[in-house]
Amino acid sequence: MIKLNGLSGGYTQPPTVNGLDLEINKGEFFTLLGPNGSGKTTLFKLITGQLPISEGEVYIDGKNLATLSNIEKAKLMAVLTQENKVAFDYTVEEIVSLGRYPHQKGIFKNLTKKDLAVIEEVMELTNISDFRKTPFRRMSGGEKQRVLLAKALAQEPEILLLDEPTNHLDIKHIFQMLDLLKKRQENFDLTVFAILHDLNIASLYADRIAFLHNGSILEVGDVGILRKEDKLKMVYDVELKSRAHPTLPKPQLIMTPDYSVSRTMDFSKSYRIKQTEEYIHVEFNQHLRTISNGVIGEGIQWLKHFCNFHVSKDYNSSEPKEDLQSWMTKHSIPPEQAVGMMTAVELEDAVFLEEEIEGIPMMAVVTAGTGNAVDITNELNRGVIQTVGTINIFLFINAHFSDGALVNGIISATEAKVKALQDLKIKDIHSNTIATGTSTDAILLGLTQQGEKTPYAGSGTTVGKGIGQIVYRATKKAIKKYLHRVYEGNWRQ
Incomplete structure (x- = not known):
């Protein structure tokens, strides 16, 4: 033309x-x-x-x-x-x-x-x-x-x-x-x-x-x-x-832009935690680079509020995102700057674990229930289960990850969660095989983006192994708390 x-x-x-x-x-x-x-x-x-x-x-x-x-x-x-x-x-x-x-x-x-x-x-x-x-x-x-x-x-x-x-x-x-x-x-x-x-x-x-x-x-x-x-x-x-x-x-x-944003922080003093029967709220002083499958804040973003809300085991809403937004707004938490998750687990059983592994400060927050435990490889059909059974993991790391390393980090954390379920012999009740997770698991990785950029965070890296160790310990401890409550103190590993 x-x-x-x-x-x-x-x-x-x-x-x-x-x-x-x-x-x-x-x-x-x-x-x-x-x-x-x-x-x-x-x-x-x-x-x-x-x-x-x-x-x-x-x-x-x-x-x-x-x-x-x-x-x-x-x-x-x-x-x-x-x-x-x-x-x-x-x-x-x-x-x-x-x-x-x-x-x-x-x-x-x-x-x-x-x-x-x-x-x-x-x-x-x-x-x-x-x-x-x-x-x-x-x-x-x-x-x-x-x-x-x-x-x-x-x-x-x-x-x-x-x-x-x-x-x-x-x-x-x-x-x-x-x-x-x-x-x-x-x-x-x-x-x-x-x-x-x-x-x-x-x-x-x-x-x-x-x-x-x-x-x-x-x-x-x-x-x-x-x-x-x-x-x-x-x-x-x-x-x-x-x-x-x-x-x-x-x-x-x-x-x-040419200018750089100063991100120097003391990791242990960079966040505040509020825990009630209704919700857990972790707030950081600065925005973190995040990857998550939360109900709110999914994908890769920059966020500073991280929330896990307690719901009834019978909770069944067609609009969970709107519910979370309403609850956050009620407590003056801006939903547009937050990751939001839900759990029917009693929040007093949450595990908070802060460690420094190979010089890298990390903090994990885990709530765990295994009533909905599944073996993802099980071919049997499953109906809707109304019971307490979600593993929610927050992991915060004082490091600088590329987007690829964020994905690596999610894989490393998931591998650690599966290992915790395996070692505790948590089973899928339909197949009686070892569970790989629950049907509604959620996870969040938040990075301060301080220091030299890390391109990898898989199991062959120092930071990847650190992720595996802290997630494994926190998840295992949270599952034990859940089982102890379910069996009224009579559960033994």
Whole structure:
């Protein structure tokens, strides 16, 4: 649809854009990325004919741009820029109607029924119908941008060029605009060529991306190129970390400032514990890097509140997350900064174990019940068991883990829990085989992120073995307390 052959041009010598070769396919959402001054807007002006081409050619739908009249260009292409100035004080409807000019015939260029229908449609699409008689100058920046988008869509172009079109929009209207354009692209085979500053927005909407660097194309590809942190560093000269979007197969970028946050702390004095019959609350002075499968706070996050709430063994709620949020709020604990778990175990039987293993301070908090103990390899079907049987583990470590080491740490802690169950001969009542856990186990690892980064925390590492030792001892002790209570003091190992 758009093809650039050795394109050069711009305001300066040597030219701002130099020798570009690029092809944009019909019906795709193509995004041009690069810092200010890299030549993005210059390239758009060369494509639309606003600037003269020094060398090379631009082809639009197989036709050389130089051979097209202004009307022919306007039928093929519409442009939406970050500027929203209009020279005359038109109403919204009058401005949108200007988009029909390339399609009007005759001397007087009167609007036809089709023109009016298109104008009505695009004003509805952009949510500006209620402003039709409003003078353009009285509108906010975001409203003006939606009017100009409607004008561009009224042209019924095959190609839509967007030069930073979302600069005046708030988050809600950014997504509304780009969602609209994405649907238009897919439903009408519209080709969208956009300049965007926001790399995360570009990742969400683009089919392909090009990096423009010092007037040249550095790389072209699908949004996966945003995972290339070295290329991002080269283009933007800042540290950017690429991470996966939580619900879409798209990368998202995290900016890393040059300044560093001081995380020096005395581990033993860095937290407070409150224990009641209703809940256990461990609060740290600073946020910890966490990995958890808690009801609240699951995944990898930065959190500072860690809660284990007691529930009845008959507790059966369809909204456990909402319940926990309510209970935390009641006790002035911010749910958005917390991991939350539940247990039917009596909280007075919780085990708190703080140790320093091979110079690494750790603290484990474990509550354990084994009424729901299962052998995960058992193929027998199990019904719902209403009994006390959850092992909840909090483990806090004064160390600096990579994300991979966090996963290693979870594996090491799980292995230790299984070993405790094995040594205590806890069995799955259905298969009579040694249990590997309970049906509702939960675990949390929290790291202070102090010191040198550790890439591994498996069983072959010092820290991994330390995790295994403290979790094994705390879990074994907590299970013994539970069994002692269940058997009214008559249980013996």
